[in-house]
Amino acid sequence: PREIGMLGKLETLYIYDNQLSGEIPIEIGNCSSLQMMDFFGNHFTGRIPITIGRLKELNFLHLRQNDLSGGIPATLGNCHQLTVLDLADNRLSGGIPATFGHLRALEQLMLYNNSLEGNLPSELANVANLTRVNLSNNRLNGSVVALSSSRRFLSFDVTNNEFDHEIPPQLGNSASLERLRLGSNQFRGRIPWTLGEIRQLSLLDLSGNSLTGSIPDALSLCGKLTHIDLNNNFLSGPIPLWLGSLPQLGELKLSSNLFAGPLPRQLFNCSNLLVLSLDANSLNGSLPLEIGKLASINVLSLDSNQFSGPIPPAIGELSKLYELRLSHNSFSGEIPRELGQLQNLQTSLDLSYNNLTGQIPPSIGTLSKLEVLDLSHNQLVGEVPPQVGELSSLGKLNLSYNNLQGKLDRKFSHWPAEAFAGNLHLCGSPLDQCHDFESSNQQLAMSESSVVVISAVSTIAAIVLLIIGAALFFKHKRESLRRGSEVNCAYSSSSSQAQRKPLFQNGDFKWEDIMEATHNLSDEFIIGSGGSGTVYKAEFPTGETVAVKRIPRKDDLLLDKSFGREIKTLGRIRHRHLMKLLGYCCNKRAGSNLLIYDYLENGSVWDWLHRQPVNSKRREALDWEARLRIAVGLAQGVEYLHHDCVPKIIHRDIKSSNVLLDSDMEAHLGDFGLAKALTDNYDSVNTESNSWFAGSYGYIAPEYAYSLKATEKSDVYSMGIVLMELVSGRMPTDGSFGMDMDMVRWVESHIESAREELIDPALIPTSPNEECAAFQVLEIALQCTKTAPAERPSSRQASDLLLRVFNDGMFDSEKLSPDPYA
Template identity: 35%
Template sequence: MAAEITILILSLIIQPLLGGSQGLPRFNNNTDQESLLAFKSEISRDPLGVLGTWNPSTSFCNWTGVTCNVTKQRVTGINLENHGLVGIIAPHIGNLSFLNYLNLQNNSFLRNLPQEMGQLFRLRTLILGSNQIQGSIPSSLSLCTRLTLLDLSINRLQGTIPKELGSLSELQDVSLAQNFLAGPIPSSFVNLSSLTNLILMSNDLHGQIPEGLGRLPFLINLQVGLNSISGEIPPSLFNSSSLIALAMAGNRLTGTLPPDMFTTLTSLTTLYLGGNLLSGRIPPSLGNASNLVRVDLSNNSFSGRIPLLWNLPNIQILSLQMNSLVNMGNMDFITSLANSTQLQVFSVAENQLTGKLPSSIGNLSRQLSLLVMNNNFFEGSLPGEVSNLINLTLIAFERNSLSGSIPPSIGSLPNLQNIYLHQNKFSGKIPESLGNLTYLSEVHLSNNFLEGTIPATLGDCQRLQSLDLSVNLLNGTIPRDIFGIPSFGMILNLSFNSLSGFVPAEVGNLNMIQAIDVENNQLSGDIPVTIGDCSSLLYLNMPRNSFQGPIPNSLAKLKGIEYIDLSSNKLTGVIPTSLETLKFLQVLNLSRNQLSGEVPKAGIFRNSTGVSLSGNLKLCGGVPDLGLPKCNSPEKHPDDSKVKIILIALFASVAFIIISMLVLWYVRKKGSGVHEDNDDANSPERHPRYRHHDLKLATRNFSSEYLIGEGSFGSVYKGIFRDGSLAAIKVFKMGQHGASKSFLAECEALRNIRHRNLVKIISVCSAGDFKALILPFMPNGNLEQLLHPRSENCVVEKALDINLRLKIAQDVASALAYLHHDCETPVVHCDLKPSNVLLDGEMLAHVGDFGLARILLKNSAKAHLSSSIGLKGSLGYMAPEYGMGAGASTRGDVYSFGILILEMFTRKRPTDNLFTGDMDLQKWVSMHLPDNLLDIVDHELLQNEWQPAHSDGIARVLNIGLMCARKSPEERPTMREVSAMIENVKANLPE
């Protein structure tokens, strides 16, 4: 108030003295017009022509977006929200001394905020969210003493939050989310006595939460998630009766929660504390927090029993998964939820819960959609009362010890889409009633003791995409009915059972199926010729049966096939030369059959490591590396004794080589604690071995100065070794729940893959609880830093033209196409986003971070697709079907790639504040194509060497992104198709 009075007095004294002076601002309506025109002059693009009315020929009070005081004709408000403006905020705006409302949200304003904004002493509302503003937050904003709302979210602001903002006593709403702000939350914020909403999520804030925040009398919404905030939660926050939402997920918070926490937080509706380091017991008072709607305490280290939850009438989401909770066999926590009639999501997966599931599970909310209880130690039967939960779309009880029959009453759940009951001890027959589930999409019942026949009624599930019944005791024939499902597009896995009879010719109707696995059954007859009509087939696994007759020529119609195993059968005749045309085939196993004749020499047959022909004693010819005898001409007959001698010598040589390799492997394994799981088969040099001590020296004992990145399960350091070589060293946080799985997943995914656009493992260091990957150092950072740099002086950003973006897109597409189509077993990345696209010194893109990767299909009977529980990926980039419980699939990666493409060319994150309600990035882009393309394209692409032909190229690549990001997985193209489309765009773009 004192500053306001001072300015008023000075203006009254100085204005009469200035008279007609042109050199200094005159604080009147002329000044307002001049300031608005100066503001307009700094706008380089106005795609909607909104500033066309800003013309001195008319009163500025009639200009679009301008509001005036009626009596004094002074500018009091500017609202230019969502107009696609590009430019900078002119310092002249500080001369609008009557301005109280300024909204420039969702444009492309650049550079720094002018210090002159501090002159707007009447300003009450400042909304600048969803722009590209850089630099630091001006401390001069603290002079805007009447400010009540400050929104600077989703920009590129960096530096610390000015402590001076703590003097704004009228400030009620503060949103600085999704920037690059660092440092602590200012302790001066405890003085914001009018504060109601403080939203600071998705920055790089660290330090502890100021103790006094909990004593602010009107604070209702505190969101500081997805930062690096550490320490304990201040006790005062647990005493704040005004708090409605408390979101602190994804930090490093430690300590315990007080027992009476929910007794004092009487207004709390939303509590997000997942992904921290919290421990101890879940407060018993949780059971009386009657206003709670959403609770997420997942991925912490909570222990002890789950409290009774009798009084949560409004709860909709309750996630306690990935902790160390126990129940000592007592299931009252389930019974106590009977009063929670609004519950939609309930998860206690990956804990240490034991005992038998009670029949009271059927008394849970009729609104329940997701029931997730996998990876525990439940035993006994699955209660039939689960059928009372009529809105269930997903049930996940896999990896427990449940036994008995699968209740037939499950077939009465009208909305059920996903059933995950694999890796239990279920016995009896598969219920015929599953055929009643018209929305059923995935059924995973593998690794149980199920017997009897496969119900023909499954053919009535016309939306079925994945059926895995492997490793059971099933017998009888394969019902023809299941081959009439048009949506069958993922996997049919019937391996390791006792099925008999023929494979029906109707198998050819499955023209969308990606994988068929019938290994280790008692199937016989010819391999159906119609299998060549399965045009989408990538994986065909039929070994250890009694198939006979010739290999059908129709296999050559499977143009995208990558894996064929027909070994250990009774196949006869010659190997069809048509198999040479399968250019994507990586593995062909025909061993242990009765094949004869000459082996083809082209295509897959040139690769002796990809072809297995052993045990077919009548084969001959082929490439020399196969070691087969030459085919004799009809006139000459070889001496049988010579053939035997050659075979004996050959087998002896092979045995000697194998034994030598095993001895060498054992000696190397015994002698070192460092394992090289990812040797480069194309390199003549062995990868270096690193000890824990070597890595400490290279990173100066893992100094923060060498820290270049951090994720949920690991930290990445720049390493400088004694020989001067550089590397990126990813150290896993083994104390973090899930880190061990992430380490193993990344090793497994990267162990056998080789591609120029994938990050390769140089070496692995595993010593006790210390696990680290040594990776190539990428001097140009990652795509996230290119698109959303923290500094306006970023050199790489200036080179981010259309050709470079297309090159990066092509690199990423090529990497994914390799993972999906060219690996021996398809790999799904599951977490594609800009920060996981790394750039080397030549700006070549490399896809990295395989901590969430899934091996889609493995070469063993124990292979299975990942369960759907747990979200696979990052918010905004994750395929929508994952949120509904679908398993990992290549189509999920395609969706993520589509979002990545749209972000690359619009520079809009999918989590932008613009995208609320039904509006998302895809809809926003499609609304502007093709006529208003320039309104959404990143403004930097419209500068420097822009040509009209570029518009066509960008429109085409955006349409590719939209195709990839379709809501339905079946409508998305494959990455092989996407890669070809992007290559075509590049070829037709001017240099």
């Protein structure tokens, strides 16, 4: 109200995160004692009052996320005490006033996401105490030299403007600068070597400019770099060897440049690398076997280069790989069957436009999450494996222009004929019908002498196999006795030793029992796979069914004992929304640890949202009430890990495929604490370490890119993504979001204007109460996915908010209890 101007002694005015609207009254300028003013997150419209310039004591002005328009008043330059000025996320236009040069005390200048234009005034050179600047997503142009005089920068972001000239070398004077973002502008010239003076630099984004020359070797001194994005420039020369010496490097993007030469082997020492994008360059040579060392890699994009030689089988060791693009190269040899081990491969497997030969390995048919498979324009032969036709998540298939032959399985009949074009000896729907007489003539051509020879060879082979089988049987019996001392099994227990009990009521089980039940961990028993290991279904003669997770074993006594202690601790954790760890087995000779869990018959939330679930009878059960129950259950499980476990447990890899559903469709969060146990087993016996680079593509909190630290708030962010997934039915990396849009921004952009697009079409029609609840869940999800970790709720707060949504009387069924043990 205008009467606010009567409060002449008011010093602090905080009305952020409300639903206030209308214009900010000009009478605000009469509050002559005002020092701090925070109107963030409302719906204020109109212009910023010029009378704010009267507030000589004002040191904090925060008007972000409103609907303010017009120019920035020049009178703000009279507020000489200002240290924080945040006008971001509005519709402001015009230029930056030259009077801002008077704000010598200013430390933070936030003007991003507006429509500002023009050159930066030269007077800004007087503002020499700036620590954080963000002018991104405007239409500003000219040079940024005037803004570069401070030596105290911590972050500097002018992304997505029209700035040109060279990058100012004086940016290297800020030794504490952590994040430098100059992407999507028109900067030209070379990358200044002075940037190597910034020892604290963790994020460097110079993408989408017109930079030339090579990457300066001085950047090798920036040992804390986690994110390097130089995409879409005119940079040249070889890939620097020193990139492999950056221990925390998580993203390396050098696409669409003029880089040449082979990949340096040192690059594969970057075991924390999540994204490696080198496509559209002139790189050559072969892929070294060391590629298997990129244990954390999610995205590997090497397409449109000049690579040659075989695709190394070691690529199958990249268990977290989400996207693999090797197209438009000169790779030769066969497609390695080890690609079938990449169970997290989802966005794309693109090997098109190479010189690959041999047959399509049937193991590709086990990539159950795969959405795009492109093997076109190679020299592949043989039949198309029917397993490929069973990939229910596949949205694009291209096997055209090879030398494939034979009859297509009827599972391929729904694909367009273009997917198989250019294979002259391929037939069957959707192609031309096959002619059976050709195969029958070939059978008649076999002579009687051939039959005799084949019969004789078969008989001899059978006798030899019988002798070998007998020898192996007796050898196995001898080894099993010797192996007994090398196998260690343990079972979970409650806090009371008296209540300790084995996995099965009928007695203990052995390593050999699991091997027998899974045919030595055969691929046909795989039910899931993640970064920590592969999961198998084991059914025993007793009728018990369990899930068995196989993870590699570190051959070190101290580390193995540490891992054992961690697992036993996790085995004592009991919560209705956490997967129950029943026990584990270690086998030194096999080099494996096996974790035994309850088998949950309804698969994962990912299965239900994005492909036909394990139990297809229950397809209709995932209505809105079921999804909301899952959301509450997930939040309660995370809350327990963060707030009720001593010490607390950071999950590190919350995603929909880690949320499993039992026969009652109750949610159970899996893999909790396992990342920490694995890290300790492989890296250190220090169980307090929290710096393991974990997570899955699309679910990773933005601060991970530069901090490499998992926290409760990064777990909350991942949980928020799953909430969005539950409401929208879309994957976090859905292609419909667009190139520069992620799921969070997509929800933000639709929540006010096109809300109906946010709800999964499978839920339509929804009742008014259900629709209201869905949007409430999305609002909670948006809070969980705030860019700044401090602005996110705790998992306990998120759990309470979701429980309130459920218990607001929307369902006829019994309300949920806040007590997870009820």
